[in-house]
Amino acid sequence: MKIIIRIPRLTTTNKRRIGIAIALLIAVTIYYYGNKVNNTYVIQKYLTFSNYIMWRNKTLEIKSSMEKGNLSSIYKLNINSVNTNTIKKQNLISHVNVDIIEKDHKVKYTVLILISSHVLHRSRRFRIRETWGNSSMWTTKHKYKIVFVTGNVEDNSKMMEIVDEAKLWKDVISLDISEEFYLLSKKVIVALSWAKENFNFKAILKGDDDTFINLDNVINFINENKISDGYFGSVLKGQIVNRDGKYILTQDEHKKNIFDPYCSGGGYILTNSSAQKIIPMLDFETNITNDDAYVGKIALTLGIVPTNSKGFHMRNTWCEYVKNFKVSHPIDDPDCNSFLLKKSRIDNGQLRYDPQLEKQKYYKNAALLKYFAD
Ligand SMILES: *[C@@H]1O[C@H](CO)[C@@H](O)[C@H](O)[C@H]1NC(C)=O
Ligand SMILES: *[C@@H]1O[C@H](CO)[C@@H](O)[C@H](O)[C@H]1NC(C)=O
Ligand SMILES: *[C@@H]1O[C@H](CO)[C@@H](O)[C@H](O)[C@H]1NC(C)=O
Ligand SMILES: *[C@@H]1O[C@H](CO)[C@@H](O)[C@H](O)[C@H]1NC(C)=O
Ligand SMILES: *[C@@H]1O[C@H](CO)[C@@H](O)[C@H](O)[C@H]1NC(C)=O
Numbered sequence: 001m002k003i004i005i006r007i008p009r010l011t012t013t014n015k016r017r018i019g020i021a022i023a024l025l026i027a028v029t030i031y032y033y034g035n036k037v038n039n040t041y042v043i044q045k046y047l048t049f050s051n052y053i054m055w056r057n058k059t060l061e062i063k064s065s066m067e068k069g070n071l072s073s074i075y076k077l078n079i080n081s082v083n084t085n086t087i088k089k090q091n092l093i094s095h096v097n098v099d100i101i102e103k104d105h106k107v108k109y110t111v112l113i114l115i116s117s118h119v120l121h122r123s124r125r126f127r128i129r130e131t132w133g134n135s136s137m138w139t140t141k142h143k144y145k146i147v148f149v150t151g152n153v154e155d156n157s158k159m160m161e162i163v164d165e166a167k168l169w170k171d172v173i174s175l176d177i178s179e180e181f182y183l184l185s186k187k188v189i190v191a192l193s194w195a196k197e198n199f200n201f202k203a204i205l206k207g208d209d210d211t212f213i214n215l216d217n218v219i220n221f222i223n224e225n226k227i228s229d230g231y232f233g234s235v236l237k238g239q240i241v242n243r244d245g246k247y248i249l250t251q252d253e254h255k256k257n258i259f260d261p262y263c264s265g266g267g268y269i270l271t272n273s274s275a276q277k278i279i280p281m282l283d284f285e286t287n288i289t290n291d292d293a294y295v296g297k298i299a300l301t302l303g304i305v306p307t308n309s310k311g312f313h314m315r316n317t318w319c320e321y322v323k324n325f326k327v328s329h330p331i332d333d334p335d336c337n338s339f340l341l342k343k344s345r346i347d348n349g350q351l352r353y354d355p356q357l358e359k360q361k362y363y364k365n366a367a368l369l370k371y372f373a374d
Contacts, residue, residue, distance in 0.1 A: 099173050108143065110144055110219050111201060111204070115208065118150070120179075125148050129171075137350070139348050144219065148173070150179075151179040184290075184291045185291040189284055203270060203272060205267060205268070206268055211331065216344070217324055228273045230307065231263060233312045235262070239258060259290070260296060260297055262293050267312055282295070309326075312325075313327065316328045319331065339360075
């Protein structure tokens with residue numbers, strides 16, 4: 001028997017057909033893998049109870065293999081067959097599990113404030129909402145927004161609470177990243193990427209849930225600032241890199257034994273221009289656990305230098321009030337919070353002059369006084 005195979009001649013038309021077929025095949029492949037990533041990993045923003053449980057199961061599974069030292073599993077959400085930047089970016093934002101925050105691209109915020117907050121630090125978030133986070137405490141007419149960035153813990157009931165808190169206050173996002181200190185960089189990277197994607201701002205202020213922010217002064221500072229690539233705060237120099245222990249950074253990961261200068265994470269400001277440049281360069285897979293140092297490192301590689309600025313009071317355990325301060329940290333005593341707020345409001349004309357308070361420079365912390373008395 002004779003088999004005749006007819007090979008079509010490579011006319012221009014046939015070449016074009018083959019070309020179209022190959023292009024179609026590539027398109028379908030990309031579409032398939034793209035959707036696979038979407039379907040498998042992107043979690044609904046508005047949680048119902050059943051998909052909430054599914055999400056919990058997945059994050060617990062990730063956490064348990066993480067504890068066995070299998071770091072690659074944290075990046076499971078990021079592993080993709082089609083390794084394009086677009087998909088990587090989508091996946092970063094998909095670490096945000098709960099996001100009920102109002103967004104309007106037409107609104108220009110003078111400052112978007114991202115507060116890293118442990119999910120269990122409920123009372124700190126409430127204290128902020130009642131004190132410096134309450135807009136009626138300040139005179140500014142400029143727009144700003146405060147967002148608490150929380151992570152994941154194993155206790156389901158706590159996670160249900162944060163969903164309720166997010167629904168009630170619309171100022172919390174919940175990430176699928178475990179609340180371990182060595183994952184703080186990932187929290188900040190996701191929060192910054194989410195902010196860049198969703199908001200139009202003149203500046204971002206990154207702070208912690210034990211930070212006090214004088215909003216009037218911060219907003220004046222941002223409005224008066226002329227430096228486009230700004231990175232302002234309290235600059236730390238010569239911070240030592242961990243070369244052993246659990247949070248080791250090898251020479252490959254960071255050559256020098258000290259970190260380059262960076263702004264302390266109790267509160268620093270990135271101008272819009274700096275944020276737009278820095279955020280796309282942040283690598284979710286970084287092994288640098290110190291989020292502040294990591295942001296500083298990326299900033300420097302882009303030529304964005306941290307600037308030591310007046311009024312960023314870090315390590316202010318004495319709870320000292322200085323006129324025109326912008327940020328004070330750490331505030332672990334509710335009365336210190338009230339003290340700074342009162343003093344700020346007397347200075348911005350919202351409260352009457354108080355001769356008693358006028359004399360007082362520090363909040364007199366009972367615990368501290370006792371410590372020095374002993
Ligand atoms: C979640 O995990 C539990 C046990 O760990 C299992 O019984 C349940 O079926 C899982 N739920 C879903 C939706 O995967
Ligand atoms: C680590 O986790 C990944 C993703 O979950 C998995 O494919 C791999 O088998 C794990 N490796 C080990 C050594 O457990
Ligand atoms: C904010 O301040 C106003 C005016 O004092 C008060 O009515 C409101 O309850 C405060 N909000 C919070 C969350 O404390
Ligand atoms: C921030 O930068 C982006 C990108 O350059 C720009 O589109 C946006 O208008 C800027 N926003 C503000 C408030 O300056
Ligand atoms: C982070 O550490 C892991 C495990 O030690 C290593 O495989 C990976 O290459 C490191 N990542 C970077 C960006 O250096």
